[in-house]
Amino acid sequence: MGTPPLIVFTDLDGTLLDHESYSFDPARTALERLRALEIPLILASSKTAAEIVEIQRAIGCQAFPAIVENGAGLLDPATGGASSDGRYIELLAAINEVSPSIRSQFEGFHDLGPKGIVQATGLTPEAARLAAKRQFSEPGLFYGGPEDLDAFLRALGKLGVKARRGGRFLTLSFGGTKADRMDEIASGFGNPPRLALGDAPNDVEMLEAADHGVIIANPHGADLPRLPGEAAGLIRRTALPGPLGWNSAVLDLLYQMDL
Ligand SMILES: [Mg+2]
Structure with a gap:
């Protein structure tokens, strides 16, 4: 497999998953486009591997690694989340x-x-x-x-x-952020351009480390302070919250990239 045209890193709660219903349904159109384009979808969350693997299966991205426990570790798809005790x-x-x-x-x-x-x-x-x-x-x-x-x-x-x-x-x-893990995972795919989406302070490093960052509107949390990448046009904000904002942000970028 060659290098994909893009790799997507996404937070879950309040970003790809609705803050209240935990549904990703409004993002289905964009998720299907990503699948058709064989673009890796990397879930990145504070959740454990055992929690994330269930969400991966529901979304259909269990072939890809995931960033678990806020970047303290990785979920290796080969193990299906039932791996070692880590550290x-x-x-x-x-x-x-x-x-x-x-x-x-x-x-x-x-x-x-x-x-x-x-x-x-x-x-x-x-x-x-x-x-x-x-x-x-x-x-x-x-x-x-x-x-x-x-x-x-x-x-x-x-x-x-x-x-x-x-x-x-x-x-x-013992350390590690979502951004540290992005490097590790992206290099495994030949370092394609990175899109990162998140809604909260623990996503900031990931958004800043990406080529394209998207802050998903979160009406339930405090607004993220303005990030340096926003002035540079590398990070944008959605108007719509959760998976609705996710869907339009991903489709917009694919369109912009001619994909
Ligand atoms: Mg979140």
Whole structure:
């Protein structure tokens, strides 16, 4: 197979999936065009491989890799998501090295267990079961004040563990962003031009690393600040939210590229 004319990296919630219904139906026309053109569609999300593989199957893009756990790891299509533990065991061990008085103020998904995850996230038990199948990163709640949080993050930093805040959750991993993983995946396809679509702060690096970035309107979240790529014309914003905006942005670019 030669190099495809384009590779598409997309966030899921609020981007390809509707914020409320989780449907990608309004994006079907663009998805079918991508399939006909054999353009790789790479899902990139905070979700686990176990969660993403189900969405890949529904969309029909399970032949492609995906960026999982916010870039902390990759889903290899050869394994169907049921792959190794990644570095999760090593990560949990590092977190447990923090002194108990500080460590005890953090409750990760592993500590919470399936029932605790349901309570903390509002996910259904089945969804929580998939969200608990972690390979690369550990989200959790930190109950202490800012000083203890600083001490926690400093101690983790010495162990090579990085932290990202997203909403209520603090997510710990050995690093890696959605943008880091884009390079890895795009090179596997011969480095075609990249289109990236996202709606939230954890998508910014991906949008900025792409040749074409699209900020999907998100009426439910805070507006993203204006990005440097917007002035340069590399990043644009959709008027329509979620999969509706996704559909028109992808079709527009294919048209613009004569595809
Ligand atoms: Mg999103």
